[in-house]
Amino acid sequence: MKYALIPLLPFIAFVLNIVFGRNYIKDRAHWIAVPAVFGSFVLAVSAFTDVLSGNVININLYSWITSGDFHVTVGFLIDQLSAIMLIVVTSISTLIFIYSIGYMHGDGGYYRFFAYLSLFVFSMLVLVMANNFLLMYFGWEAVGLCSYFLIGFWFHKKSAADAGKKAFIVNRFGDFGFGLGVILIFLTFGSLDYMQVFGQAGSLLGQTIDLFGYDVDLATLICLLLFCGAVGKSAQIPLHVWLPDAMEGPTPVSALIHAATMVTAGVFMVARCNPLFNMSEIAMNTVAIVGGVTAIFAATIALVQNDIKRVIAYSTVSQLGYMFLALGVGAYSAGIFHLYTHAYFKALLFLGSGSVIHALHHAKHDDEQNMQKMGGLRKHMPLTYRVFIIATLSITGIPFLAGFFSKDEILWRAFLGGELGRFLWLLGTIAALLTAFYSWRLIYLTFHGSYRGGEGQEQHIHESPKVITVPLMFLAFGAIFAGYVGIPPLFVEHGDKIGEFLAPVLGHPEGHGTHVQEFFVMGASIFVALAGWIVAYTMYLKKTDLPQKIGSLFKPIHTLLFNKYYIDELYSRSIVQPVLKASDKIILAFDTYVIEGIVNGLPNLIGLFSRKFRTVQTGFLANYGLVMAFGVLCIIGYMIFVR
């Protein structure tokens, strides 16, 4: 089965690099990793064409666990949904691996970087290709582990090590729910295989389960538990706090894991479980509301951040919110469509910002991610500037770039989704306005105006080498054209190829509107995109004193946004600190009384007894003789009188 090689090739690259990297491979690590992941890409394309010609592949390779009624196999399901994910993951991975050759050049952990990155690709591919929940859970946890490794890649920096831990621990909360969901699925259906579970999904209707004395709808409970995992992995409210901090990792990692692939695992999982989610309206509404609120919430934070990567990180959170919004209103294929276009333009944004950071780093800039210290870079980095413009046009939804089609599809589907849908559409449209504003703000602060960094740095800023810019151009190509697989039927009959392609797995979205309505929704999103652009243009290019004025005019709001709604502080006060304090006390008490009690008590006890009993050893031979004689007498007496 050649498709098993899709995840195995990166895994082999991982093993080779981690075992032989330090001593033998060293700076040649990419000669192993890049061909491996490119091989996966070629195989993924072949799998995709296979699926396109109508072959859904579902094969069990290996019986993993057999215990009573519990059977789990290692098996792969390549259907329309996973085929698209395979293409997204492997193509973006290949480009980012190539980019990393330039970006990570000369880093002490070069081989380690490629080893972890390969392991990540392996895990992600397992997650995507799994044909049962347990294997997916394996991939799910493994990508989290790789994310932890790679966020803390520069572990000698305390902030990076802390960010890695934070990501891992925050994800624990979500994954706990996901794990419970998987268990509940097994209890309900007696199987973890997708085909069997989804085949019986209809039987969930009306079933309830006793939970702490309340009758809870079973489908709702399962879906909400699964969604918990998605909330953690895809950084939705209230577990979004780890993603911005994850930007401590190297930029290729941010692009691959924290923008294009891993964080979209939650979206993929919900889409994969659509037969279950369709059984519960409450769960669907929760997904939609969490998505919509996250979209606007993260966008507001992004308005005022100064760290170039953090702005893009919040933008990612916001875009993930869009995807969940789409899933929640039942437009699964729109969500996956946005996942697919987002992967290209967001990876492009991240890699572009990486190119900027790389250039500033070589110019000995001391605060290389702070946009307030940039400016005027378009003269020095024309290519990076151009791809950045393309990515921004795409993400803001300017017509006929990739982001326009997918975002518009989501907003249109939301618009059709009843009263709640209308409300979410409004949220989404406002978020689109904010997206346009902060995206252009980023461009203007970074590339326009005059250079605001230190003296004598500017002449050292140069365009990045080809190994960095060529992947950027490929991604830019994707950011422009990726959307043409999903042209709305309004423009081209049967233009929504991706929707029709995914329909066997994800079904057709419900609801039909008039052409006028559709034009209205589209016009509104184009209008807000342009409006955000114009506002940013005025504020950051024409009247550059305006941001300062507005900032001081709305001081409380600015402070609130700048401090990210104080969510980190809230969690720190309400959860982290109390737990730390309590555990400090508990550990101290446990240590002094239990551990030290055992450790010191046992020898003390032995000492006490031995001090008493060692006096038996008088050292006088005669005493020993007497005891022996007395013992003999006792034995003789026993023999004579008792027996």
Next chain:
Amino acid sequence: MLVPLSWYIILSAVIFSIGVFGFLARRNLIIMFISIELMLNSVNISLAAFSHYLQVMRGQILVFFVITVAAAEAAIGLAILIAYYKNNPTIKVDEINLLKG
């Protein structure tokens, strides 16, 4: 006239008691060794007496074993004593108390 068995037993018991008393009361290591020999040989007497009384040869064979063991024990004991004396010129057991707890 045959000497009755009881006399042998009494003789054996008396010698054994002398041996026990000597072992417990005296402080000279050599005397203590002699006391041990006394005890061993008192046992030999009773073994030989019973062997004759019961007309079973096993007891007398055992006596030979005991004599052998006693000889070996005396040899080893004296060797230890001499080795100890070289380091610590005394044979009074009161002063040999290194193993005191």
